[in-house]
Amino acid sequence: MVSLNILDYSLVDEGSSPSQALHETAELAKLADQLGYKRFWVPEQHYAYSIASSTPEMLMMYLATVTKRIRIGSGGVMIPHYSPYKIAENFRMLEALHPHRIDLGIGNSPGGRLVQAALHEEKGETKLPYEQQVGDIIKYLTDDIDSEHRFQKLIATPAIESKPEVWMLGAGGRSTKIAAENGTSYIYAHFFHPSPTGKEVIQQYRQNFQPSIFQNNPNVGVAVFVIIGETEQEAESLAQAFFMWLVAIETAKNPMHFPSVETAKNYIFSSFEQQKVSQLRKRAIIGTPSNVKEELLQLAEYYHADELTIVPNFPGADKRMKGIELLAAAFQLGS
Structure with missing residues (x-):
């Protein structure tokens, strides 16, 4: 059976x-740990009021402390913003305190121009190539x-024997090639950019994979938005809030909060937004636990994925907790 993971945005x-959102992420991680999910990741999102996870390393340290078994990682x-x-020092520190439980997910999303300017202030114009940074x-x-x-002689401390797992994140291009050449795991961002070439990209990674100190064989994950309701009707009402939020995010409106079901129910989408929603549906799986399970397994089969990462971006911490619990039962995790 394919492994099941979670990428949680710490939705406000x-x-x-935001403070409550971070504590809710911790509660979600503890529940995921108990239910038998394999990994729990958090993202790096700057200048997004409705997302509390801006510094994954710091949140990871807390999450690893309050959980016992589940792997904790960055997604x-x-x-490109950092040394x-x-x-390496940050993730060695995490690994030293929580050995064999830390994942370093590496991404290349630059963020908006204002974010880039602030993060790169006084660093000069010269930047290391992405391949060299990895x-x-x-x-x-x-x-x-x-x-x-x-x-050559520089060592990252603390000097420890174990290593975090390294994952390259992306939807094709350089990230696939870098993952294969360096012998790391690779996760395809279906939730960001589902593409007919995705299957091809993963096949290229498998064909070109070079065994490394990290692992002997290729390891593929696929990440997808998931909205889970106890009924189809509930799932669709949760999805409307998700669509309202993501349309706002992707049209640079930077909403202060993730909308409630009631707010989304009363919102009237413009014709442009309705077209956007029809595209967003391709990036999400929406439905009851059994239907979501079936579609996730179809997705894993299509991509030949070893692992699936769900992104449960729907309103209400209680609904998210119930959703991952229902899905765990559908997959019979931990049994």
Whole structure:
């Protein structure tokens, strides 16, 4: 059976606060741990009022402390903004305190221009190529002092024996090639950009995979938005709130909160927004637990995926907790 994971955005629900959202993420992680999910990841989202997870490493440390078994990871760290050495130190610290439970998901999303300007202020115009940044992180995580490198003898501390799992995140392009060449896992962002070429991209990763110190065989994940209701009607009402929120996010409106079911019910989509919603449906699986399970398994079969990561972006912490519980029962996790 394919492994099941969660990527949680720490949504700031209507009537809630960012602080409460982060505590709700912790409760969701603890429940996922008890239910038998394999991984629980959090993203790096800057200047998004309705998403509380801006610094995944800090949230990961808390989540790893309040859980026992589940792997905790970043989905992902946007490494062009940061020093590869500092990223390696951060994740070695996490791994040292929570050995064999830490995932480093690496991404390349730059964020908006204002975010980029603030994160790169006074860093100059010269930037390391993305491939080199990934290579640097791997050098530091593996204590490689034999290969040629501009900081050949430099070790990332704490110096420990275990390593976090490394995942490349993307929807094709460079991330697939980098994952294959460096022998890391790869996760395809179906929720971001479902494409007919996705199957091809994953096949290329498998064909070109080079065994590494991280793993001997390729490992593929697929991430998808999931909205789960006890009935089809409930799932659709939850989905309307999701569509309202994501349309706003992707048209640069930066909403303060994730809308409630009631707010979404009373919202009238423009003709442009209705067209957008029809496209968004391709990025999500919506329905009852049994229907969602069936579609997830079809998705895994289509992509030949080893793991599935659900992104439960629907309103209400109680609904999200109930949703992952119902899905775990449908998949018979932990049994």
